[in-house]
Amino acid sequence: MRTVRLESETDLDGWRTHARALLFEGVQPAHAAFRTGTTTAGLFEEVAPPSPAPASLALTVPRAFMDLAAAVALHRSEDRFDLLYRLLWRLQQDRHLLNIVSDRDVADAMERAKNVSRASHKMKAFVRFRRIGDAGDERWIAWFEPAHRVLERTAPFFQRRFTTMRWTILTPDGTADWDGKHLTFGPPATKDQAPEGDDVEEFWKTYYASTFNPARLKTKMMQSEMPRRYWANLPEAALIPELVARAAVREEAMVRAPATPTNARLSRATAPVVERATTNEVVPTSLPALAAGVQGCRRCPLWRDATQAVCGRGPTQAPLMIVGEQPGDQEDLAGEPFVGPAGQVLDAALAEADLDRNAAWITNAVKHFKHEPRGKRRLHKTPDAGEVQACRWWLDAERALVKPRLIVTLGATAALGVLGRKIAVTKERGRPVRLDDGTAVLPTVHPSYLLRLPDAEMREAERARFIADLKAAKALLADAE
Ligand code: URA
Numbered sequence: 137m138r139t140v141r142l143e144s145e146t147d148l149d150g151w152r153t154h155a156r157a158l159l160f161e162g163v164q165p166a167h168a169a170f171r172t173g174t175t176t177a178g179l180f181e182e183v184a185p186p187s188p189a190p191a192s193l194a195l196t197v198p199r200a201f202m203d204l205a206a207a208v209a210l211h212r213s214e215d216r217f218d219l220l221y222r223l224l225w226r227l228q229q230d231r232h233l234l235n236i237v238s239d240r241d242v243a244d245a246m247e248r249a250k251n252v253s254r255a256s257h258k259m260k261a262f263v264r265f266r267r268i269g270d271a272g273d274e275r276w277i278a279w280f281e282p283a284h285r286v287l288e289r290t291a292p293f294f295q296r297r298f299t300t301m302r303w304t305i306l307t308p309d310g311t312a313d314w315d316g317k318h319l320t321f322g323p324p325a326t327k328d329q330a331p332e333g334d335d336v337e338e339f340w341k342t343y344y345a346s347t348f349n350p351a352r353l354k355t356k357m358m359q360s361e362m363p364r365r366y367w368a369n370l371p372e373a374a375l376i377p378e379l380v381a382r383a384a385v386r387e388e389a390m391v392r393a394p395a396t397p398t399n400a401r402l403s404r405a406t407a408p409v410v411e412r413a414t415t416n417e418v419v420p421t422s423l424p425a426l427a428a429g430v431q432g433c434r435r436c437p438l439w440r441d442a443t444q445a446v447c448g449r450g451p452t453q454a455p456l457m458i459v460g461e462q463p464g465d466q467e468d469l470a471g472e473p474f475v476g477p478a479g480q481v482l483d484a485a486l487a488e489a490d491l492d493r494n495a496a497w498i499t500n501a502v503k504h505f506k507h508e509p510r511g512k513r514r515l516h517k518t519p520d521a522g523e524v525q526a527c528r529w530w531l532d533a534e535r536a537l538v539k540p541r542l543i544v545t546l547g548a549t550a551a552l553g554v555l556g557r558k559i560a561v562t563k564e565r566g567r568p569v570r571l572d573d574g575t576a577v578l579p580t581v582h583p584s585y586l587l588r589l590p591d592a593e594m595r596e597a598e599r600a601r602f603i604a605d606l607k608a609a610k611a612l613l614a615d616a617e
Contacts (some may be wrong), residue, residue: 306329462596500550
């Protein structure tokens, strides 16, 4: 038996050199064995390098074989290089061997290449970075245990995705490090070298739990898409057992629940709308008067389907006013702004920007929840320009009473309500503009925009931009003091 020891687990170049030499010597696959650092040679195996093949020996293999070999070499099976040698040997007799997909060796190699490609795909989906260091000097570290040795193959994906971030991926096979300019690979790492969790993780878990729909649960599909082997390093995986355990009960409750009785709100919908001429025209002189007055507002039809008007909250004369779009489902029921999922994202971001939510006046451009019924759910609908314009009467009154030094607008509707004109939020975000009375206004995105982003990496990047905008607001407030 001729045994070759390769320099590393993924030493494809070494394999190629030795395989060529063995082929030249006529060593049959049954008499050749390739070993790597961790695989031991058998008791009677001879570990000796074959004599080098003459440089003139031209070995021609189809390009598809080299692509296949590059993937199979990353598979964790011990005999992967033996299989490749067998294929190489057989290719000398039949150049079209790879086209015979029913051939055992061909099928086996293709299956292993598929596993490797899947491991790379899962790595792209399940690497979760944790932040270390302060803003301006932050690094993102991830611990990941790929099913196969795909770190080097997959790292360029993260380089393209996170070009502006400094990140390191630690794995038991090695580490990949991107410093903003160079991608380098280092020795294997251990899990304890990676940070355990960070504040981004809480945000992500909140998002995950809030989007989990018990009625759509398909455990088998979920486990195939997110195999258990990755759970240990996924923050959201800690939630899965409980979400799954409660899913059946939650779903049953949804099915058993009696149809919602016709609600007073919906019956009111049939009532004729009282037109704006009859609405409150006396500008309120205090915030409690405003809160009471807005409950009777008939300036637009949105009052008919809402539980109540949701007025602003916070300390009178707060230096910072934060304006959202309109109350959501939970805010409509609670009578308070930003208490639902978007509120949680906002709270976490404010805390990161070192802004105290309780020191700000939090309100919305539109005070009634605009929605449409869908089964038992009420789906958010964006208020139209007329509704925003109608509600500006209240927002202006609120502004005149609170007298903030700075207003942060969240999303396009909030900006329209405060500025009275449409803006392109993504272009104008983070840059303050002045109202006629000199009040500074800083537009940024709405937190629910972050909740809607389907891609975890993009979500993290956008969240960082949102926090940067809030930090800019903090600096502006400090300047205006
Ligand atoms: N979205 C908003 O714009 N405002 C809220 O109060 C809640 C969600």
